[in-house]
Amino acid sequence: MEKxxxxxxxxxxxxxxxxxxxxxxxxxxxxxxxxxxxxxxxIDTGSVDNTVDIANEYGAKVHHFEWxxxxxxxxxxxxxxxxxxxxxxxxxxERLDRTTVNQLVECIQPVKRxxxxxxxxxxxxxxxxxxxxxHSQRLFSNGSSISFDGRIHEQITKSASRVNALEKKAEFIxxxxxxxxxxxxxDKKLKRNQPLLEKLVQETPNSYYSHFTLAQNxxxxxxxxxALKHFHIAxxxxxxxxxxxxxxxxxxxxxxxxxxxxxxxxxxxxxxxKLFPKQCSAWYLLYxxxxxxxxxxxxxxxxxxxxxxxxxxxxxxxxxVDTVPNRISVLxxxxxxxxxxxxxxxxxxxxxxxxLTTGNIKYPQAILELxxxxxxxKTLGDLLNELLLLGFxxxxxxxxxxxxxxxxxxxxEALDIxxxxxxxxxxxxxxxxxxxxxxxxxxxxxxxxEIMTIYQNGVPNHA
Numbered sequence: 408m409e410k411x412x413x414x415x416x417x418x419x420x421x422x423x424x425x426x427x428x429x430x431x432x433x434x435x436x437x438x439x440x441x442x443x444x445x446x447x448x449x450i451d452t453g454s455v456d457n458t459v460d461i462a463n464e465y466g467a468k469v470h471h472f473e474w475x476x477x478x479x480x481x482x483x484x485x486x487x488x489x490x491x492x493x494x495x496x497x498x499x500x501e502r503l504d505r506t507t508v509n510q511l512v513e514c515i516q517p518v519k520r521x522x523x524x525x526x527x528x529x530x531x532x533x534x535x536x537x538x539x540x541x542h543s544q545r546l547f548s549n550g551s552s553i554s555f556d557g558r559i560h561e562q563i564t565k566s567a568s569r570v571n572a573l574e575k576k577a578e579f580i581x582x583x584x585x586x587x588x589x590x591x592x593x594d595k596k597l598k599r600n601q602p603l604l605e606k607l608v609q610e611t612p613n614s615y616y617s618h619f620t621l622a623q624n625x626x627x628x629x630x631x632x633x634a635l636k637h638f639h640i641a642x643x644x645x646x647x648x649x650x651x652x653x654x655x656x657x658x659x660x661x662x663x664x665x666x667x668x669x670x671x672x673x674x675x676x677x678x679x680x681k682l683f684p685k686q687c688s689a690w691y692l693l694y695x696x697x698x699x700x701x702x703x704x705x706x707x708x709x710x711x712x713x714x715x716x717x718x719x720x721x722x723x724x725x726x727x728v729d730t731v732p733n734r735i736s737v738l739x740x741x742x743x744x745x746x747x748x749x750x751x752x753x754x755x756x757x758x759x760x761x762x763l764t765t766g767n768i769k770y771p772q773a774i775l776e777l778x779x780x781x782x783x784x785k786t787l788g789d790l791l792n793e794l795l796l797l798g799f800x801x802x803x804x805x806x807x808x809x810x811x812x813x814x815x816x817x818x819x820e821a822l823d824i825x826x827x828x829x830x831x832x833x834x835x836x837x838x839x840x841x842x843x844x845x846x847x848x849x850x851x852x853x854x855x856x857e858i859m860t861i862y863q864n865g866v867p868n869h870a
Contacts, residue, residue, distance in 0.1 A: 413442065413443070413508055413509060413512060414509050414512050414513070415512075416443075416512050416515045417515065417516050417517060418491075418492035418493060418515045418516055418517050418518075419445040419446075419490075419491035419492045419493065419515070420443060420444050420445050420491050420492070420493045420494075420495060420515050421444065421445065421446045421447075421448055421486075421488075421489035421490065421491035421493070421494050421495070421549065422440050422443075422444040422446070422447050422448065422494075422495050422496075422497065423448045423450075423482075423485040423486050423488075423489055423494055423495070423496045424436075424447075424448070424449050424450065424485060424496070424497060424498065424499065425449075425450040425451075425452060425472075425478070425481045425482060425484075425485055425498075426449055426450070426451055426452070426454065426458055426462070426499050427451065427452045427453055427454050427458070427474070428454045428455060428456045428458055429454070429456075429458050429499035429500075430454075430456040430457040430458050430461055432499040432500045432584065433458055433461050433462065433499045434461055434465075435502055436497065436498075436499050436500070436501060436502055437461075437462070437465040437467070438465075439502040439503040439505060440495075440497070440502075440503050441465055441466070443503070443508060443511060443512065444495075445491050446468060446489070446490065446491060447462070447465060447466060447467035447468065448467065448468050448470070448485055448486075448488045448489055449462045449467045449468070449469050449470070449485075450470050450471075450472045450481055450484050450485040451469055451470070451471050451472065452471075452472050452473070452474040452481060453473070453474055468488065470484070470485075470488060472484050476558065476603060476606070477558045477559075478555075478557065478558065478559050478560075478561040478603075479554075479555035479556055479557050479558065479561040482496065482555040482561050483554050483555050486549075486554070486555075489549055490549075491549060492515070492517065492518075492548065492549055492550075493514070493515050493546060493547070493548055493549060494546070494547055494548075494549050495511075495545060495546045496545055497545065497581060498583075498585065500583060500584045500585040501528075501581045501582065501583050501584070501585075502581065502582045502584075503579065503580075503581060503582075504529070504579065504580035504581065504582050506580075507578065507579035507580045508579070510577065510578035510579040511546075511577070511579040513578075514546055514575075514577055514579070518548045520551075520571075520572075520573060521547070521548055521551035521553060521567070521570045521571065521572035521573065522547065522548045522572060522573045522574075522575060523544045523546070523547040523548075523553070523563065523567045523572045523573070523574050523575070524544065524545065524546035524547065524574075524575050524576070524577040525542045525543070525544055525574060525575070525576050525577060526542065526543055526544070526545040526546055526577045526579065526580075526581060527540060527541075527542055527577070527578075527579075527580045527581070528540070528541045528542065528543055528545075528580075528581050528583050529580055529581070529582050529583065530583040530584075530585065531582070531583070531584055532730070536732065536733060536736075537730055537731065537732050537733070538730075538731045538732075538733075539728065539729070539730045539731070540728070540729045540730075540731060541728040541729075542576075542728075543562075544562065544563050544564060544567060544574070545577075545581065546577060547563060547567065547572065548572075551570050551572065552566065552569075552570050553566045553567050553570060553572065554566045557607070557616075558603055558606060558607045558610065559600060559603040559604055559607055559620070560616075560620045597624055597627055597628050598628075600624055601624055601628070604617075604620055604621040604624050605621065607620070607621070608621050608637075613644060614644070615640075615641040615642075615644035615645065615646065615647055616641070616647075618637040618638075618640040618641040618644065619637070619638065619641040619651075619655060619658075621637050622634045622635075622636075622637035622638040622641065622658070623658065625637065626658065626661070626662055631662050631665060631666050634662050635659065635662055635663075638655060638658060638659045638662070639659075641655060642655060649682050649683075650683075650727045651727075652682060653678075653679040653682040653683050653686070653689075653727045654679075654688075654727045654728045656675045656676070656678045656679035656682070656689075657675070657676065657679045657688045657689055657692060657727075657728075657730075659671075659675045660672045660673075660674075660675035660676040660679065660689070660692050660696075661692060663675065664692060664695060664696060664699070667699070669696050669699060669700055672692065672696050673693065673696050676689045676692040676693050676696065677689075677693070679692075680693070683727055685716050686716065686727055686729050687713055687716050687717055687729050687730060687731045687732070688727070688728075688729050688730045690709050690712045690713035690716060691709075691713050691730060691732060693705075693709040694706055694709035694710050694713060697709055703744065703747070703748055704748070706744050707741070707744050707745060707748060707750070710737065710740060710741040710744060711741065713732075713737055714734070714737050714738060714741055714757075717731060717734045717737060735761070735764070735765060738757060738760065738761050738764075739761070741757055742754050742757050742758060742761070742773070745757065746777070751777045751778060752778075754773075754777060755774050755777060755778060755783075758770045758771075758773050758774050758777075759774070759790055762774075762790060762794060763790075763793065763794065763797070766794055766797070766798075766799030766801065766804065768801065768803035768804055768807060771787060771790060771791055771794070771804070771807055772807065774786075774787050774790070775787060775807070775810075775811070781814075781815065784811050784814055784815050785815065787811050788808065788811045788812065788815065791804060791807060791808040791811060792808065795808065802828065802832060802835060805824060805827070805828050806828065808824055809821045809824040809825050809828070809841070812824060813845070818845050818848045818849050819849065821845055822842065822845045822846070822849070825838050825841050825842050825845065826842065829842065836862060836865065839858055839859075839861060839862035840859070840862055842858050843855045843856075843858040843859040843862065846858060
């Protein structure tokens with residue numbers, strides 16, 4: 408893992424974890440954080456694999472704890488041993504995004520009052536097809552009686568409020584693998600959580616959050632009837648921030664979408680969208696609902712809004728739990744819908760954006776197929792020239808640039824392009840055939856024959 412140049416901390420940091428049989432995930436987690444942490448504290452709840460040995464290899468202070476079906480008790484056991492000024496709590500399937508390491512260091516400052524930082528969590532889902540962004544109070548000042556509550560999905564929110572902690576937004580990111588079926592047994596995790604969540608609801612029947620988390624688990628296990636029941640109980644209990652309300656609306660919409668109740672799915676997605684128009688989740692749900700109903704114009708409208716909102720999502724998405732699909736996949740889907748609707752000019756604008764974002768040859772090629780007219784060829788030529796100046800100087804892009812010049816009758820410019828290609832990649836011998844043809848079009852038959860002879864004999868030429 409490449410190390411960033413780290414600025415100097417002005418206070419100390421304890422990283423606290425609870426683990427069990429995490430040999431698969433623990434090394435990368437500890438590697439991502441070890442040079443920032445002044446101490447690594449690990450509570451092991453009964454590992455039978457190499458988890459403890461790995462923790463020891465990284466210099467962690469390992470303590471053993473008998474599991475009691477309560478995550479908050481285990482978390483509190485971990486922070487009990489913390490001796491630093493600050494505490495960061497993470498899981499083994501999380502990693503500090505190393506591009507944001509200095510943003511974490513900037514938070515580690517001496518304080519005069521309790522402070523908690525809301526940290527951005529990027530979770531990978533469905534084999535990394537989607538990224539779900541959420542925020543959690545993961546970093547807090549030590550020594551201020553902040554502790555965890557909740558048998559499962561434990562939080563420090565209540566205790567932070569009791570001690571009047573100042574809440575700030577952190578700029579560093581934790582990457583979470585725990586929802587990605589490609590790297591973790593998600594079904595096993597859901598089955599583990601179910602009895603704990605049911606017990607949590609029994610213990611705190613008037614907590615909207617308890618019902619919400621149980622509903623989430625039911626939804627992920629395809630128990631849609633029970634999921635809707637507890638989502639609606641959560642709504643009826645109220646007393647939640649609008650960020651949470653918008654998230655619950657999206658969850659309800661998704662369940663109704665999965666059960667083909669499109670009118671209710673639309674209703675709840677709209678309710679969420681009204682609360683936070685700049686989010687991605689609600690617009691993505693509205694697109695999927697329109698797609699299911701074969702509403703082509705609405706598909707395009709919702710995809711455009713989704714794509715527009717995704718532009719800034721990498722910096723800081725809407726302040727709710729926000730599901731962000733792959734941006735290029737959304738762009739490709741939007742282009743496909745526009746072409747199917749015959750809106751070629753609009754499609755071309757998005758194709759240009761795809762080209763300038765990725766440098767992928769498929770976007771300029773699609774423009775050539777959609778709008779082959781001479782005026783559009785000039786536009787395509789300008790786009791390809793911009794791509795080359797941006798460093799997307801692949802053989803495919805240079806070759807298409809040459810093709811466009813030929814179609815425009817600019818043979819001398821095309822000749823310069825192909826000679827440039829050949830000098831850079833002499834193994835592309837077929838380029839000589841194109842060069843020979845261009846000399847012929849320019850009336851220089853001797854040069855055309857000379858180049859063709861070189862091609863046939865396989866002799867490099869750098870004229």
